[in-house]
Amino acid sequence: xxxVKQNSPSLSVQEGRISILNCDYTNSMFDxxxxxxxxxxxxxxxxxxxxxxxDKNEDGRFxxxxxxxxxxxxxxxxxxxxxxxxxxxxxxSQVLAGGTSYGKLTFGQGTILxxxx
Amino acid sequence: NAGVTQTPKFRILKIGQxxxxxxxxxxxxxxxxxxxxxxxxxxxxxxxSVGAGITDKGEVPNGYNVSRSTTEDFPLRLELAAPSxxxxxxxxxxxxxxxxxxxxxxGTRLTVL
Numbered sequence: 001x002x003x004v005k006q007n008s009p010s011l012s013v014q015e016g017r018i019s020i021l022n023c024d025y026t027n028s029m030f031d032x033x034x035x036x037x038x039x040x041x042x043x044x045x046x047x048x049x050x051x052x053x054x055d056k057n058e059d060g061r062f063x064x065x066x067x068x069x070x071x072x073x074x075x076x077x078x079x080x081x082x083x084x085x086x087x088x089x090x091x092x093s094q095v096l097a098g099g100t101s102y103g104k105l106t107f108g109q110g111t112i113l114x115x116x117x
Numbered sequence: 118n119a120g121v122t123q124t125p126k127f128r129i130l131k132i133g134q135x136x137x138x139x140x141x142x143x144x145x146x147x148x149x150x151x152x153x154x155x156x157x158x159x160x161x162x163x164x165x166s167v168g169a170g171i172t173d174k175g176e177v178p179n180g181y182n183v184s185r186s187t188t189e190d191f192p193l194r195l196e197l198a199a200p201s202x203x204x205x206x207x208x209x210x211x212x213x214x215x216x217x218x219x220x221x222x223x224g225t226r227l228t229v230l
Contacts, residue, residue, distance in 0.1 A: 006159075041223065041224070042223055042224075043207050043221030043222050043224055046219065046220075049218065089160070091160075102148070102165065102167060102173075103148050103150060103219060104162060104175065105219070106159075106176075107159030107161070108159050109157060109158055109159045110159060
């Protein structure tokens with residue numbers, strides 16, 4: 001049962017253009033969402049997050065949009081740079097009673113982003 | 118700060134062998150995690166710990182054991198290696214304040230033949 005899905009295994013964009021990575025989830029109890037970036041032979045690194053009380057969060061070139069009714073989120077990278085070429089993982093968690101999630105994340109399968117010079 | 122370190126980087130095991138994957142963090146984080154990543158798949162949580170002496174199962178705990186005797190170390194034990202445990206293993210930690218921003222180690226690539 002894949003609760004977090006990234007249906008596009010790969011995405012190729014030109015440098016300077018926008019990259020849009022998509023993520024869908026099925027568990028309506030998820031209330032915190034994150035994007036991680038992973039280079040080959042390295043561990044994932046945190047990129048940006050969004051709480052379910054918001055529909056947008058921006059950090060520099062990276063913006064995450066959340067559509068709760070559609071159970072869909074997306075990561076926009078503008079402008080894309082060759083150094084952004086990596087695997088991007090969407091992850092979700094559920095904040096439990098007491099205000100903690102214990103950091104238990106459910107990850108999507110990842111999308112390989114390639115930005116061409 | 119070295120962050121989260123994992124050893125070894127690579128290992129090949131024969132079916133039925135045992136090994137321990139080491140994980141150490143020097144950030145004084147309370148929460149630590151073990152994930153596995155199979156090819157083309159996302160990371161799946163194996164075990165996690167919210168502090169020394171406290172561990173709990175994640176999504177895929179079968180075939181693994183963990184212990185947390187210190188804040189810094191969170192080793193993962195494979196008792197009887199099986200081909201299904203061929204994967205890349207990541208250890209992660211978080212301070213417990215921003216619970217979901219986890220800091221990951223570089224991973225251990227394990228092959229069971």
